[in-house]
Amino acid sequence: MTADLEHKKTANKILITSFFKEMNKTKIADVNNVLETYFDENVIVNITSPFEELTGIKEFNNSFWTPLLNSFTAIENHPYILLGGDYEERSYVSCTGNFIGTFTKDWLGIPANQQPTWLRYAVHFMMEDKKIIKAWFFFDMLDVIRQAGFNLFPNKGVELIPPAPMTGDGIINYNTDPIEDKKTIDLTNAMLNGLGSYDGKTLNSMGQERFWDVENMMWYGPSGIGTTRGLKGFQKNHQIPFITAFPDRGITIKKEEDYFTQIAEGNYSCDFGFPAMYGSHNGDGWLGLKATGKKITLRVVDYWRREDDRLRENWVFIDMPHVLKQLGIDVFELLNKEKQNNN
Secondary structure (H helix, E strand, O other), rough: HHHHHOOHHHHHHHHHHHHHHHOOOOOOOOHHHHHHEEEEEEEEEEEEOOOOOEEEEHHHHHHHHHHHHEEEEEEEEEEEEEEEEEOEEEEEEEEEEEEEEOOOOOEOOOOOOOOEEEEEEEEEEEEEEEEEEEEEEEEOOOHHHHHOOOOOOOOOOOOOOEEEEEOOOHHHHOOOHHHHHHHHHHHHHHHHHHHOOOOOOOHHOHHHHOOOOOOOEEOOOOOOOOOEEHHHHHHHHHHHHHHHHHOOOOOOOOOOOOOEEEEEEOEEEEEEEEEEEEOOOOOHHHHOOOOOOOEEEEEEEEEEEEEEOOEEEEEEEHHHHHHHHHHHOOHHHHHHHHHHHHO
């Protein structure tokens, strides 16, 4: 990487960190001014369901930030992984962590519980000339619903708020070795290629034991699937139910468009797609559902931490309400029925 690219990457990460810090102390009346400092006036923002694409700072503020700040008192952004880099000559910064606040007013039809609530998130920023020109936000909506007291689907993994990296070094505000960067992205891609080599018969065809710390790996999945430990736990609680439900699942064709990105710094990597995968719902059991035969796409973002020559931790986001909507299930209508039943 040239010195100019390295400088740009560092400057972009500093800008995003500054945005997070400023938003943590900003009053609702001042949000628009803050957004104008960091975002292009015509910024395009995609947020996981139930949001639609937002255009421009005003719409971004009115549709997302102001309702969020009104619903969660003293909300703060606590990131624990932040990395940046270029992909196909576009500059990105990607981050995951939690928004934490007291849930005092209903949000998106989710009933406020007057309790501290963790909004697990991932966000992917596309940067140009010291401004954010596009952004993609993932929120684990099923987990916000779960914390509000409604567990809508039977999960196989453990439902919890995933922790920060075990090593505490996920905010990459330090220099990394390009050789280590490459080791991480190469291992990540080798693992993904292994997933793609499934023969439809046995998990052994994927050879995943070559890439993971088999005994100690942690897979922090979205609510509805949950967290698992060890390769066997990952296979039992996520992989087998998922490939049974979507036996033809695959990666969407990676065209030279900005909805897909891969970046790596040090021991961390990120793979983002909006959408990233496709599949046909031809098997029973996933989330307790019967097969519908419907074709779907999946919006996904993953963060991995490599330890030596194995992947040790994996933070996973899937826009679950978006997947379920394609299967004929409106999560927010389902929540509303549950609320009525509880009254």
